[in-house]
Amino acid sequence: DAGITQSPRHKVTETGTPVTLRCHQTENHRYMYWYRQDPGHGLRLIHYSYGVKDTDKGEVSDGYSVSRSKTEDFLLTLESATSSQTSVYFCAISPSGDTDTQYFGPGTRLTVL
Amino acid sequence: ELKVEQNPLFLSMQEGKNYTIYCNYSTTSDRLYWYRQDPGKSLESLFVLLSNGAVKQEGRLMASLDTKARLSTLHITAAVHDLSATYFCAVDKGGTASKLTFGTGTRLQVTL
Numbered sequence: 766d767a768g769i770t771q772s773p774r775h776k777v778t779e780t781g782t783p784v785t786l787r788c789h790q791t792e793n794h795r796y797m798y799w800y801r802q803d804p805g806h807g808l809r810l811i812h813y814s815y816g817v818k819d820t821d822k823g824e825v826s827d828g829y830s831v832s833r834s835k836t837e838d839f840l841l842t843l844e845s846a847t848s849s850q851t852s853v854y855f856c857a858i859s860p861s862g863d864t865d866t867q868y869f870g871p872g873t874r875l876t877v878l
Numbered sequence: 879e880l881k882v883e884q885n886p887l888f889l890s891m892q893e894g895k896n897y898t899i900y901c902n903y904s905t906t907s908d909r910l911y912w913y914r915q916d917p918g919k920s921l922e923s924l925f926v927l928l929s930n931g932a933v934k935q936e937g938r939l940m941a942s943l944d945t946k947a948r949l950s951t952l953h954i955t956a957a958v959h960d961l962s963a964t965y966f967c968a969v970d971k972g973g974t975a976s977k978l979t980f981g982t983g984t985r986l987q988v989t990l
Contacts, residue, residue, distance in 0.1 A: 796975055807882075807966055807980035808921075815975050823977065855920065862975035866911055866923040 768792050769870035771856050777876045784843040786873050788856030790836075796859045797839040798867060799823075799831065801852040808855065814839055815862055846877045880905045880971050884981035891957050892989055899984045901950040901967035909970035910950045911978065912941050914963045921966065925952075957988045 768791030778784050788797060796815055800808040800823075810823030812831040820831050828850060830842045843850055853874050857867040881904040891897050901910070912924040925934040927943035927950060934941050938961065940953045950967055964985045968978040 798975075798978075805982060807982045808968075808978075809980070810977055813975050813977065821975070824979075857921075859976060864909060864926065864928050865976070866926050867976065867978065868923065869913075869921040871920050 769856060769858055769868060771854075771870040771873050773873060774871065775874045777878065778846050779878050780847055781845050784846050784875065784877075786841045786854055786856075786875070788839045788841070788870055790839075790858050792858060792860070792868075793836060794858040794860045794868075795836075796862050796867075797833065798857040798859075799829075799839065799841045800855045800857065801825065801850075802855060802872075803852050811841065811854075843875075846875075848877050851875060851877045880907075880969060880979045882967060882969050882979050882981040884965075884967060884984050886984060887982065888985045888987075890987045890989060891954075893958055894956050896956065897954050899952040899954075899965055899967075899986075901952070901969075901981055903948050903950075903969045903979075905971060906945070906948070907969045907971050908943075908945045909972065909976070910943050911968045911970070912950075912952055913966045913968065915966065915983070916963050924965075954986070957986075959988045959990065962986055962988045 798813040799811040814820045814833045856870040859865045910927045913921040925941040930945040932943045964983045968980045
């Protein structure tokens with residue numbers, strides 16, 4: 766299994782509070798991704814990173830920000846959580862941004878009340 | 879905007895039967911991936927298809943890609959209960975980084 770951990774694994778928070786999810790990898794892969802999974806939508810890309818301090822938006826980036834100060838860590842922040850951000854969040858990594866498959870972390874279940 | 883459609887969305891099949899899951903996508907791409915997800919778990923990579931006519935097989939699963947038709951298929955041969963899971967296809971439209979667009983998934987239930 767690819768060395769990917771996510772923390773926390775479960776979180777319940779209230780509307781309007783900031784939330785940060787962490788993805789940590791031990792594979793030294795260059796590319797890291799954040800997805801959200803919702804029923805009926807499959808997985809949707811939120812943000813991705815192609816190197817330290819290099820990030821870009823995915824298809825559902827509104828309300829989210831990311832940071833990557835080290836190769837191994839990719840943080841996803843919800844500045845002011847809303848109920849529509851209740852979801853399961855997956856981090857993924859890949860060694861290249863070309864044709865390699867992505868390896869997924871265990872996921873974080875976030876509930877915003 | 880790239881759209882990826884899978885059908886069927888739900889498939890109940892008996893052990894020993896064969897069936898095919900279809901994945902259609904809307905714009906040109908020659909990079910398609912299949913993943914498996916067990917309930918409450920993460921996604922596991924099954925196949926990487928990178929050219930027109932590509933065919934990959936692993937056990938009772940075989941995946942193929944027709945880039946001209948913008949279609950990939952995941953064929954299940956002689957299904958067994960352990961194959962029960964949700965299967966996703968994902969398409970990469972290329973460019974910087976591998977930005978995947980996923981289908982909504984096919985939930986496969988194999989019954990005795």
